[in-house]
Amino acid sequence: MIRIENVSMKFDLGIEKNFSLKELLISIFSKKKRNKKSDFWALKDISFNVDKGEVVGLIGSNGAGKSTLLKVVSGVMKPTKGKVIVNGVISPMIELGAGFDMELTARENIYLNGAILGYSKKFLEKKFEEIVEFSELRDFLDVPVKNFSSGMTAKLAFSIATVVDPEILIVDEILSVGDIKFQEKSKKKMESMIGGGTTVLYVSHSLDAIKEICTKVIWLEHGKIVMMGDAKKVCDAYYKVQMK
Amino acid sequence: MIKSIFINFKKYWFLLTQLISRDFKVKYKRSILGVVWSLLYPILMMSVMAIVFSQMFRFKVEGINYLVYLMTGLIMFNYFSEATTTAMTSVISNFTLINKVYIPKYIFPIAKCMFVGINFVLTLIPWIGIILLSYVGLGEYTCHINWYYLLLPYIFFCMFLFTVGIGLLLSCISVFFRDMLHIYGIVITLWNYLTPVFYSIEILPKKLQALFELNPLYQFLSSARSIVLYGKCPSALTLLIIGAIGIVTLAIGALVFKKNQDKFVYYV
Structure with missing residues (x-):
């Protein structure tokens, strides 16, 4: 391996x-x-x-x-x-959220960060709900990530990074x-x-x-x-x- | 090799579109007019330039519509200038990413050249508008509308390849040599004045003209202008040359970038 x-x-x-x-x-x-x-x-x-x-x-x-x-x-x-x-x-979970753009909303960042981690568009669309559900951030989907607390950012990042197998x-x-x-x-x-x-x-x-x-x-x-x-x-x- | 490039391109196409759409979102976030600015900005900018050069300085080029002459030069040169400048900093500014996740690094300068390229395509709308206006009688001279217009996308595409090549080269150099960020600002200003954007190459002495024709940007500009302003098809040789300029520059940029990209992580 x-x-x-x-x-x-x-x-x-x-x-x-x-x-x-x-x-x-x-x-x-x-x-x-x-x-x-x-x-x-x-x-x-x-x-x-x-x-x-x-x-x-x-x-x-x-x-x-x-x-x-x-x-x-x-x-x-x-x-x-x-x-x-x-x-x-390989799925690298080295320093979560390195690929976030603070100006963008959580929703936009899910797609951006997913693309950075090498996910395809189809895969992300399919797993979008799962990511949102796991991150517990449904109410903040359209809030720019710069307004997130560090814990919220980390939760979002973790959810995106672990959605793959x-x-x-x-x-x-x-x-x-x-x-x-x-x-x-x-x-x-x-x-x-x-x-x-x-x-x-x-x-x-x-x-x-x-x-x-x-x-x-x-x-x-x-x-x-x-x-x-x-x-x-x-x-x-x-x-x-x-x-x- | 070509096959592997194609596979890679397919694999990272989604990331490329995401990076470009990020640029759009960040650029227009919180502005009331939003993406309308992509259209409005060049129109207003061109109006200012048009007033300055044709009304205040009384620039003109005999026998053709000066306004269209100026616009054509401006939008093409501005594309090159903006795309290369933003591509130059793209690797440095995405360093946190490069240092954490494996991403092909060439994707950043290419994304910038494409993002500015989309803006360029939008500026073509007011440009065509002005050409049509000149056709119905704005200004002394009319432009030509003909089948040669179909060659314009080819010319723009060659310029795009040239721009990506220079962008790759600059983004690579600036990683190792930060002063490039400042130096290029001077270089691009000089380049602007040495390219016949708002004047005609004919006002120069013959010897200097030959020298100015070596400027790749002049070749792109004059090809587009000869179609729009003179209704003449650029010679087959010229078309071949601009194609070669695009491909060779891209190849050099890609090669230099590829050779050095593994060292980026130590320098940024």
């Missing part, structure tokens, strides 16, 4: 420096060459497989490379080295969306998606949630895999090191 082979990802932190003409000229004329040490490897030689139906959790402290890894898998970034092979339709689901810490009632509902929805045989890549800082739904856990630190395997074992080891 997903094969990651020796993937490395380099960021040039010095890139910021050449953003304007003035600085470009300075860097041409000044003798000091750009500091080569500004290279930053967010991922170093990562390899793993995810089989169909597996639910894989990613853990690690902030800046360990979890989100970068998700972006590489979803195709947003091309790895500097290595190969990423993905078979199947994707073969591969990429989730970046979104289960805690909306009020308690909606949280329960969204958790159930996720569970039913997972139960339906979807392959899941799941990033979270909540070890309880990871242990509950994941069959396998990968622990990342400084761009490297520290440990990979049984969910409970890896989570416990991670917890021990973090709390030391």
